[in-house]
Structure formats: structure tokens, C-alpha cells
Amino acid sequence: MFLRNYWYVAASDSEIGRKPFGRLILGEPIVFFRTEDGTPVAFEDRCAHRHLPLSMGRLVGDRLQCHYHGLQYDRTGQCVRIPGQDQIPSTAKVKTYPVVERYRWVWIWMGDPALADPAKITDFHWLDDPSWGAKSSYLHVKSNWQLVVDNLLDLTHLAFVHETTIGNAALAEHAVVKVTRAPNNVVVTRWIIDQPAPPTFVKVGGFTTNVDRWQIIDFVPPAFLRLDVGATPTGTGAPQGKRVGGITMRNLNAITPETEKTSHYFWGQAHDFDVKNAELTQKIFEQIQTAFYEDVAVFSAQQRNLDLIPNPPQIDINADTGVIQARRILDRLYDEEQAALHATAAE
Amino acid sequence: MPEPDRWHRVAALTDLREGEVFATRLGELELALVRIDGTVHAFDDVCTHEYASLSQGFLEGGEIECPLHGARFDVVTGRCLAPPAERDLRVFPVRIEGGDVYVGVTAPG
Numbered sequence: 124m125f126l127r128n129y130w131y132v133a134a135s136d137s138e139i140g141r142k143p144f145g146r147l148i149l150g151e152p153i154v155f156f157r158t159e160d161g162t163p164v165a166f167e168d169r170c171a172h173r174h175l176p177l178s179m180g181r182l183v184g185d186r187l188q189c190h191y192h193g194l195q196y197d198r199t200g201q202c203v204r205i206p207g208q209d210q211i212p213s214t215a216k217v218k219t220y221p222v223v224e225r226y227r228w229v230w231i232w233m234g235d236p237a238l239a240d241p242a243k244i245t246d247f248h249w250l251d252d253p254s255w256g257a258k259s260s261y262l263h264v265k266s267n268w269q270l271v272v273d274n275l276l277d278l279t280h281l282a283f284v285h286e287t288t289i290g291n292a293a294l295a296e297h298a299v300v301k302v303t304r305a306p307n308n309v310v311v312t313r314w315i316i317d318q319p320a321p322p323t324f325v326k327v328g329g330f331t332t333n334v335d336r337w338q339i340i341d342f343v344p345p346a347f348l349r350l351d352v353g354a355t356p357t358g359t360g361a362p363q364g365k366r367v368g369g370i371t372m373r374n375l376n377a378i379t380p381e382t383e384k385t386s387h388y389f390w391g392q393a394h395d396f397d398v399k400n401a402e403l404t405q406k407i408f409e410q411i412q413t414a415f416y417e418d419v420a421v422f423s424a425q426q427r428n429l430d431l432i433p434n435p436p437q438i439d440i441n442a443d444t445g446v447i448q449a450r451r452i453l454d455r456l457y458d459e460e461q462a463a464l465h466a467t468a469a470e
Numbered sequence: 471m472p473e474p475d476r477w478h479r480v481a482a483l484t485d486l487r488e489g490e491v492f493a494t495r496l497g498e499l500e501l502a503l504v505r506i507d508g509t510v511h512a513f514d515d516v517c518t519h520e521y522a523s524l525s526q527g528f529l530e531g532g533e534i535e536c537p538l539h540g541a542r543f544d545v546v547t548g549r550c551l552a553p554p555a556e557r558d559l560r561v562f563p564v565r566i567e568g569g570d571v572y573v574g575v576t577a578p579g
Binding site: 444 | 520522523526527528537538539540
């Protein structure tokens, strides 16, 4: 199940340059490159002539030249040169995709190009906002994208999968969890009031008293999860919306389906304290990265079982509330998109 | 509803906020309390379909939706309004005295 009329993260900004770069997104092979003025461009990664991936070719100025017979395409995807032939057939062109560079990522629109409004790009400003320290990265995941969404909407797994890294028993034992929903949004809020701060928080936040801690998971379809985590000294008003004397971090996740069974996982970590301290940014990043490797191992193991037994029965537990609400939204959006496609096709 | 055998104090009235579900226990019983237009209602917090805490679900108007499978119940009468649940929810009489909330429980059968 893929949702098409959405912006997805296609690559980090540094992955795309003057060397053609191929990536499979929603089952479609796509080639990315930058023109001489730095503008990112995306084509279908298949020559209109004999289907060789254009990512095996090279750039000649702003033209992408196929590695096989040297056909050249301009930035609009139109073939403008066929070696040894003056006439160029009008059908000699490749599909192009709308792309936008934002938040240190290159975004791609996978649906109807007429609907590609950059204002619809999900906000990840923490990744390039000077008032935050941030670092982002990429993981290849051998599982369906929805397993990653599920994982981030139910953080009770921290106590088990991440027992030795970022897990903390207080999260499971003392937390008050609330799930709120809107037509295209699920928010899972977890508060831990008046408990000792975990060691990592004490180290960076310098807490000398008990703290009020929060974990707020914000889900936006199809697969964006922005986590707001932090702590302030107990009684200073964070649960009422006033955050003073504490620390806040953002764990930012954008999952892009590669195939039905593999995914691109773009993520970053941002912090609002000591924001110019690159060494600290790196240290926080590495801590989370270690935990994410633990998750990636879980995803591929789940997918292996799902490959052996497709659509097996499963049970639901109280902690699944956010996961289930998000899946319900995704199912509805998929049905709506398919209905619209069929209506258009019938016209 | 028959006159209950016993009344139990389950919350202070100030624990209950309009439009929010307050979950508590009474022995083995998992109990949910809501306050709607000032009136307190009490019902079994466990969905009649499969185990799920309705207090973690969604209270919309006078209806609560199960967080897991979407069953809906009228929180005043306990009537089941949407599948997959088929049975009504058990509801309990409520009495407010001196700022405390009491729930009446009748032994089943």
C-alpha cells in the first residue's frame, strides 16, 4: 500500500550532486542530479530508448547522458541529442518528478504533478534552524514502511528493545499516556511527573531536583513522526505549557517506502541546549543511532515472519492505541486516493 | 437499576474534568468515570468485545470509542452503538456527597 499524492524525503542534500544518483522510491526507479546552478532534478531512472538506468550515465553540462548509446536529456526530461541522428522523436523523453530542497533533505512528489504544492511539505525546521543543534542520517530498512511507523508510535518498546541504551523503566511504570486524534494527525503524549531525571538528562540539563518529563509523538501521514522529548524541574509548569530551566530534544523521522518490503529511513536528532557544541550534537546523535540499529534489527525480523505467514492473526494491547489510530487514517487516505484515481480514470 | 448493595467512594469530584475519562479500580473492577455537563457517570472500563481500557479511548459527546477496535458505547446508558462489540456496557449509579464521588455496586446475579 503506497500513498502517492504526498511529498516524501528522497535523499539527504549531500547525496545529490553532479554524479547521477539512483534510488528506488514507491517501487519507481528514480535518478537524481544537480544542474550546474545547484538545482536538484529527478527523472525516471530508465532511458526511453533501451531502458538502461540513467544513473549509470554522466552529466554533460546540464544534460544527463545515457551510458549505453549516449542519448542526452535536458533538465525537463526531453531528449535533445541522439548521436548519429538529427531527428529526435517527440516521444523521446523521460518522466520528471517535482523536487524541493528543504531542511537539508531533498523532497520528491510521487503523485499527480499538478497537485505538488511545496507548502504541503511537513515541517522539519529543527534540522536547519540555527536555534537548534542537529544532525541527521539515513538507514536502509528491510521491512514495510508501516512497521517503522508502528514502532515510533508505541514507545513502550524502549524498555525492552533499548534496555541497555535509551530505555528507562520510569517511562513504562509512572507514565500517564494520552492519545488525541484529528482527521490527519495522531498525537501520543506521555508525561512522567516528579520523578528523578535519567542520567543522560542530568548530564546535559544539570538537574538537581526531580523533573517533569514529556514524550510527545506527533504523527502526520504518510510516515512522518516528530518526537518532542524533554524535562524541566518539577513544578515549573511544563505540563501547563510553560517550559523553563529545562532541556528539549526533537527526534525527527521521515520514512519513505522503497518497495512493499523495504524502506528508506531518514532521521535526525535536534537539541535546544548548547546548540553550537558540535561535539555534543555528535554525541547525542550517536546515542540515538545505536538505539535505531536495534530497531532496524527488529523490523527485518518482523518482515521475515510476515513473508513466511502473510496477514497472520495478531492481538492488540492497550499500548497500540496510537498505532491503530494511525493505521486507520492511512487506510482511509489510501481508499480516498484510490477512489479519486478511479473516478479520474472513468471520466 | 435496582438499589445497589453498597456504595463505594471512588474519587473526589475535583479529580474529574469535563470531557475527560478518569480511570480507577474498585477491587477487581476496572471503573471509568466521566463528567458530562456537570453530571458524573460511571461505567465498566473494559470493552465488552476484547480486553481494552475504554478510558484510553475517545470520548466524543456522550459516546466513548474503544481505542483498539472502534466499538462505541453510550456512557450514560451503556448501550452498545457500534461493532465489533455486541453487548452493552455495565453502568453504575453515582452519588455525590461532600465533594466525593460514590459508585453503587450490586453483586451480579
